[in-house]
Amino acid sequence: MTEEEFKAGQILLFDKPLEWTSFQLVNKVRWLIRKNFRIKKIKVGHAGTLDPLATGLLILCTGKSTKLIESLQGQEKEYTGSFTLGATTPSYDMETEVDETFPIDHLTTERIHEATKAFLGDIQQRPPVFSALKKDGKRLYEYARSGEEVEIPTRSVNISEFEITKIDRQKVHFRVVCSKGTYIRSLAHDFGRELNSGAYLSSLRRTRIGDYSLANALTVDSFVNEYLSGKEGT
Numbered sequence: 001m002t003e004e005e006f007k008a009g010q011i012l013l014f015d016k017p018l019e020w021t022s023f024q025l026v027n028k029v030r031w032l033i034r035k036n037f038r039i040k041k042i043k044v045g046h047a048g049t050l051d052p053l054a055t056g057l058l059i060l061c062t063g064k065s066t067k068l069i070e071s072l073q074g075q076e077k078e079y080t081g082s083f084t085l086g087a088t089t090p091s092y093d094m095e096t097e098v099d100e101t102f103p104i105d106h107l108t109t110e111r112i113h114e115a116t117k118a119f120l121g122d123i124q125q126r127p128p129v130f131s132a133l134k135k136d137g138k139r140l141y142e143y144a145r146s147g148e149e150v151e152i153p154t155r156s157v158n159i160s161e162f163e164i165t166k167i168d169r170q171k172v173h174f175r176v177v178c179s180k181g182t183y184i185r186s187l188a189h190d191f192g193r194e195l196n197s198g199a200y201l202s203s204l205r206r207t208r209i210g211d212y213s214l215a216n217a218l219t220v221d222s223f224v225n226e227y228l229s230g231k232e233g234t
Contacts, residue, residue: 001227003037009065011072012227015217016058022049028220029060036228047072048209051185053093054081056206057214074180075210076160081203083172083188088198092128092185102198109167115194116162116174119187124154128185157182171202 001010016025023046030044045066047059056079061069086104090096129152161177176184185201192199207214218226 003039006033006037006042007063009061009063009068011065011068011212012060012062012223013212013214013217014058014060014223015214015219016050016055017220018055019052021052022046022058025058025220026060029223032220032224032228033062045069048077048180050206051093051095051204053095054204054206056204057209057212057217058206059209059212072209076177076179076208077182077206078161078175078177078208079184080165080175080205080207081173081184081201083174083191083199084202085170085172085192085195085197085199087200088189088192089200090129091200092183092189093201093204098200100198102192102196104170104197107195107197111195112167112172113164115191116164118194119159119162119191121160122156122158125157125183125186125190126152126154127183128189155181159187162187172199 012029014025014029016022026044026046030042033042033044034040042062043064043066044060044062047061047069050056050058059072061072085107087098087101089098158179159176159182160179161175163175164172165175166173176182176187178184184204188199188201205214
């Protein structure tokens with residue numbers, strides 16, 4: 001691919017690695033393009049953040065295609081992953097340590113499957129306090145890490161599909177199709193409460209955004225080999 005094509009605008013699908021932030025991937029791809037073509041500046045942005053502990057589809061836009069980011073962010077998303085039952089964490093995932101444990105002896109396979117129905121359609125969801133959303137000009141996770149309590153309003157999201165794909169003792173595997181703004185970490189937390197127990201998100205993979213599929217996504221290495229000259233920084 002040429003420098004002109006990147007500047008004219010490309011939509012690139014990436015499989016974000018575990019523990020990378022979305023911005024780290026954007027910065028890496030921008031750096032690779034700049035180094036490859038020996039240019040000072042190229043616009044690169046992403047269409048929808050993935051948490052560091054999540055993997056999967058991240059759409060990157062270059063050049064004039066960065067104007068499409070807002071419309072891409074608004075598209076339906078699909079995720080797969082797992083909840084761990086019987087415990088909660090402050091971040092609703094594995095970023096923080098377990099703070100409470102709950103009994104799970106009362107849970108049956110039927111009850112776990114049945115609980116998904118409470119979350120289908122338009123629902124009110126409260127975002128996690130460990131998130132990058134802003135309140136009064138400050139990130140929510142900044143309040144959380146400093147121990148400050150903050151009131152987080154609920155917001156309306158839509159879950160069109162929610163299925164349990166496997167139950168392995170305390171670990172429940174799922175697939176979810178949802179609207180923009182849905183926090184799967186919050187879904188995990190609320191799912192545990194629906195079961196009169198607790199739950200936190202133990203793995204997450206984004207598999208689809210609109211018509212864009214993870215099956216067509218690049219790794220950083222395959223991007224270098226297929227779109228650049230085949231060597232980083234040359």
